[in-house]
Amino acid sequence: MRNQRPQTQDSGRVVVTGIGMATPLGVGKEAFGRRLFAGESAISDIKSFATDSFPSHLGAEVTDFSPRDFISLKNLRRMDRISQLTTAAARLALDDAGIAVNPDNRDRIGILMGTAFGATDVTVHLTETLIKEGPAFVNPILVPNTVLNAAAGNASIELGFRGVNVTVTHFAVSAETALAYAIAEIRRGAADYILAGGADIISPFYFEALSRFYALSPGDGKTEAGRPFDRDRNGMVVGEGCGILCLESRESARARGRKPYCELTGMGLGSSPTAPTQWPTDPAGIKRTIRHALDHAGIGPEDIQAVSAAANGGRILDAVEAAAYADIFAGARAMAKNGPAITSLKGALGESFSGGGMRACALALSLEKGALPPTIGLLNPLSPLAFVRGKTKALPIEHALLAGISFGGTYVYLVFLHCRE
Amino acid sequence: MYQNKRIVVTGMGTINAIANDIPEFVRALAKGSCGIREIDLFDTTGYRCRKGGQIRNFLPRSFIPEEFPLKSLKRMSRADLLAFAATLEALRDAGLYPLPEAMKEDMGVAIGGGSGGLLEGESFYGDLLQKGSKKAHFSRLSSVYCASSTDRIATYLGLLGPKITLMTACSSGATVLGYGRDLIRNGQASIMLAGGVEPMCRITYASFNALKSLDPDVCRPFDRHRGGLSLGEAAAVMVLETLESALARGARIYGEILGYGVTCDAHHMTSPDAQASGAIRAMQAALKDSGLGPEDIDYINAHGTATTVNDVMETKAIKEVFGRRAYAVPVSSSKAMTAHTLGASGALEGIVSLVALAHGFMPPTINYRDPDPHCDLDYITEGARPATLRAVLSNSFAFGGNNTTVIFGKSPHGSAGHA
Numbered sequence: 001m002r003n004q005r006p007q008t009q010d011s012g013r014v015v016v017t018g019i020g021m022a023t024p025l026g027v028g029k030e031a032f033g034r035r036l037f038a039g040e041s042a043i044s045d046i047k048s049f050a051t052d053s054f055p056s057h058l059g060a061e062v063t064d065f066s067p068r069d070f071i072s073l074k075n076l077r078r079m080d081r082i083s084q085l086t087t088a089a090a091r092l093a094l095d096d097a098g099i100a101v102n103p104d105n106r107d108r109i110g111i112l113m114g115t116a117f118g119a120t121d122v123t124v125h126l127t128e129t130l131i132k133e134g135p136a137f138v139n140p141i142l143v144p145n146t147v148l149n150a151a152a153g154n155a156s157i158e159l160g161f162r163g164v165n166v167t168v169t170h171f172a173v174s175a176e177t178a179l180a181y182a183i184a185e186i187r188r189g190a191a192d193y194i195l196a197g198g199a200d201i202i203s204p205f206y207f208e209a210l211s212r213f214y215a216l217s218p219g220d221g222k223t224e225a226g227r228p229f230d231r232d233r234n235g236m237v238v239g240e241g242c243g244i245l246c247l248e249s250r251e252s253a254r255a256r257g258r259k260p261y262c263e264l265t266g267m268g269l270g271s272s273p274t275a276p277t278q279w280p281t282d283p284a285g286i287k288r289t290i291r292h293a294l295d296h297a298g299i300g301p302e303d304i305q306a307v308s309a310a311a312n313g314g315r316i317l318d319a320v321e322a323a324a325y326a327d328i329f330a331g332a333r334a335m336a337k338n339g340p341a342i343t344s345l346k347g348a349l350g351e352s353f354s355g356g357g358m359r360a361c362a363l364a365l366s367l368e369k370g371a372l373p374p375t376i377g378l379l380n381p382l383s384p385l386a387f388v389r390g391k392t393k394a395l396p397i398e399h400a401l402l403a404g405i406s407f408g409g410t411y412v413y414l415v416f417l418h419c420r421e
Numbered sequence: 422m423y424q425n426k427r428i429v430v431t432g433m434g435t436i437n438a439i440a441n442d443i444p445e446f447v448r449a450l451a452k453g454s455c456g457i458r459e460i461d462l463f464d465t466t467g468y469r470c471r472k473g474g475q476i477r478n479f480l481p482r483s484f485i486p487e488e489f490p491l492k493s494l495k496r497m498s499r500a501d502l503l504a505f506a507a508t509l510e511a512l513r514d515a516g517l518y519p520l521p522e523a524m525k526e527d528m529g530v531a532i533g534g535g536s537g538g539l540l541e542g543e544s545f546y547g548d549l550l551q552k553g554s555k556k557a558h559f560s561r562l563s564s565v566y567c568a569s570s571t572d573r574i575a576t577y578l579g580l581l582g583p584k585i586t587l588m589t590a591c592s593s594g595a596t597v598l599g600y601g602r603d604l605i606r607n608g609q610a611s612i613m614l615a616g617g618v619e620p621m622c623r624i625t626y627a628s629f630n631a632l633k634s635l636d637p638d639v640c641r642p643f644d645r646h647r648g649g650l651s652l653g654e655a656a657a658v659m660v661l662e663t664l665e666s667a668l669a670r671g672a673r674i675y676g677e678i679l680g681y682g683v684t685c686d687a688h689h690m691t692s693p694d695a696q697a698s699g700a701i702r703a704m705q706a707a708l709k710d711s712g713l714g715p716e717d718i719d720y721i722n723a724h725g726t727a728t729t730v731n732d733v734m735e736t737k738a739i740k741e742v743f744g745r746r747a748y749a750v751p752v753s754s755s756k757a758m759t760a761h762t763l764g765a766s767g768a769l770e771g772i773v774s775l776v777a778l779a780h781g782f783m784p785p786t787i788n789y790r791d792p793d794p795h796c797d798l799d800y801i802t803e804g805a806r807p808a809t810l811r812a813v814l815s816n817s818f819a820f821g822g823n824n825t826t827v828i829f830g831k832s833p834h835g836s837a838g839h840a
Contacts, residue, residue, distance in 0.1 A: 116566075128546070130623065135631070140632045140633075144691050149588050153822055162685050162702070163684060164683045165683060167589060167821075269604070271529070271583065408576070
């Protein structure tokens, strides 16, 4: 009884008209797309802090980024790194959509951001001051940035949009949930344009915590690398960055004469009881959520040509996700091998938890271009699914799935539809 | 597409500085109890203020039954425990505990977060600084983030529906009520547990202390000599479902979630826009979403933090939205009783609004002494006032310039209330 098919009306149909990115593969969709579709990886030795005392040294860092290109000096002084990346990506998404914020439209432009961990750098700094020096030494200028919705707030101050403004923080599905919320808000008519995506950053404390949770490659002490869906995968490689889509109704895009990248036609949100911080081991919850998303879009598994997977090189996650696809798509087609092309961009971007924003941008580019980038680091696939390996696969895509899977057993799937007009 | 199903509240649960459950909360709101006293959860030496709305003698075992093993309780943060306890009360109150197996598939949880497990986080960090990385137990970080409460509630209850954790600072608890309603309307769930949680912790206390926002005494919303806010802690959770399903199972209905609006000031991270544009637009958006006009609102549960700026700004916003009717609609701030419970406050004050509708009284603004010429509305300063209400508007404004207004309507199905 969940997910009755929505009536199709232009005003209820949500399209993507802008892409904004500040990522390890580049800032802006052009730089990002060039490297992504060329099959490049952004993973290399971490440069922003020393990793000598850790077993892991790799990460996908945003290096080629100058905040001054995007942010006024007045506001930049108050912004931490996650706010800078978010504001830059939000500005790029607005520009790409051809939207100039002005007094007539600013109250109808909103932002829905996902962040798993927020400004871990600032929060740790503030906590350390409080513990070592006492309350009188806590710098009030740091306080606002420790709050998880600070990046969306800072972006709104710099760019001047005053509509709906919400931050989702649910671990590895933060960005996918923000996108689902944004789709619902456009359908409800709560805003004309919504910037939706996710941002997280690498900080020394964050890296140390992941390392001590034994989440990072090389978990088995062998070679450190990001290898989503590979038989020899041994943990994730940490990433960071921000990706933001500009969403609006199809009616609005048409009236403005904008050709959308794609349409977002379905969403599924679900969960399965899972121990806190553990990855789910049973694919049932993933499968149920995919079916909800497909029902919501009014299509079946046989209609999907491409999947942007959540797999990050983790032992459990990648296996359970692959098992879910084998079940979902094998039923639709005789052989799983003939099923949709599957790729995980976390081989190129690392795991940044709210990386669903960057992956959503990449998938929008894929639908526009008719090409799916490869899973970097995948040499020996763990199953016979149609993984994209080595180089970008040219592929006309009608429907694609964006996968969001989090530890703790939370799932969000979104259906992307190619726009012909 | 968007189906305008009517969404009602059939269960509520709360723990806060003036009550350990809903019946106690109803009595405390009617009486005008003040929960703001000296804090003993941590040492307040060196702070400008020593008071807060702390929950006293919180013994998780007296709220959480034996079927949830002690082992899992031990790993939960104070925030997780408070949220879980309030959720169990809300389910019991809705007649849904033990939870029927068939309901689990389409039931989800939406939690508005605040400081999450920072109380435990700061204790971990203290260990880390003292003992070094090798000896500190990083597993203690597993309940530091707000989503931990959502995950634990869903996992312990065996739910299969959506899990949402929102963070819009002091309006989180209000925003989840609106999005929770919409998840049911959009067909993503049949029942949503929606609410907010905020634990008292040193980092948050120190942050507000550094911003000089705390009143060293009890907070006095709308009073001429108000000196800032009092920080508090709370969990507040509601059971949301369609009117149809509530009627089908013969559930008691507290009221209806008629509409909500979310806006942003785009002005300053911690200070509200004195022009009140964001607050005005949030109220207007909520009215529009509800299909109501200012003439339909009978009571306003204000954000009313008792900071100099907020109370003047909010008064101005109410006048702008309600016009001449502003003087005819009673307004009160329950924060003088519960203190400001940040991420939980929107949901806690949602409960206050539903109590007002279901029990027929408007709770007072306590601690009030001297009128402020800039705050000249009817703030219900002489004790709770009986009233038959049709609709209540509740405001929540936040860091980041976030504003959320939620409007609640009386039960579409006769009166509700606790015996």
